[in-house]
Amino acid sequence: MRIANTVNDSIVDGHGLRFTVFTQGCPHHCPGCHNPGTHDAAGGREATLEELVEQMKKNPLIEGITLSGGEPFGQAAACADLARAAHGLGLNVWTYTGYLFEHLRDAGDPAWTALLAETDVLVDGPFLQKEKSYELHFRGSRNQRLIDVPASLAQGKVVLWEEEDLLAKFTVPES
Template sequence: MRIAATVQDSIVDGPGFRFTVFVQGCTHRCPGCHNPETHDAAGGSEHPVEELAERMLSNPLTDGLTLSGGEPFEQPEECLMLARAAHENGLNVWSYSGYTYEQLLQGTPAQQALLRELDVLVDGPFLLEQRTLSLPWRGSRNQRVISIPESMAAGRAVLRQP
């Protein structure tokens, strides 16, 4: 898996202590992105998913996994394996994506599988003109914090309640 970095105890990428993986590579290239160093798909470094899973599980205080970027849905197979490892060990899984929930429902089979493995998706591109520091877990007002299990059951995007 090509990544830019990990953070062991993030408290800003979802609730509780999160193991956050910043994947490398993003074709959205949103103006004003706070991680522009993750855009180049050839940047970062390769790490086996098993190594990342071991690091994720090394802290018994970890509440969940957050896939950030870069764009996790541009490495859906590897992100899916890591998300499954998190779920198998009782952790919740969040992901950020520049794609919308609706776009991912129409994505590749691997993207759809990753989407179904999530508990929460923060969707949509970062829009500089809608930048905000007042909304939890998102950078611009257009982005939504979506409960994936509820959305799959309802057949439409259902926003996560705080």
């Protein structure tokens, strides 16, 4: 797999503490992209599945991994293998993409289908500068969706992921 970088303890690339892999190579070239150094498919460095899994295992506090970019679906087979390994460790998987869920689902690409099947939450759609907002959780522009992939695949339509209200769990009801 060709990667730009990893972050061992991200809190901005999905819910909870995450191990984030920034894949190298992106065909979208979104104006205002926060990671333009990942666009060149020949940039970055090679990383093995074993190397990335070992990095994941070093932090017992992570809740999941995030595949970001670049464009993870540009290396979908390798990303699916990494996501499968993460699931094997009991971690959840978030994947960021400039493609729309419907395009990925309907394209008939076996590697894309495999990565979707190993993704718990998909943040889809290109970054749009005119839709940029710092108020959004886990996405850069308002057009991007946080999709519950297993529910969406099961129902045959997009089901949005909703952040659990953790405070509500600990609120004592009034008597």
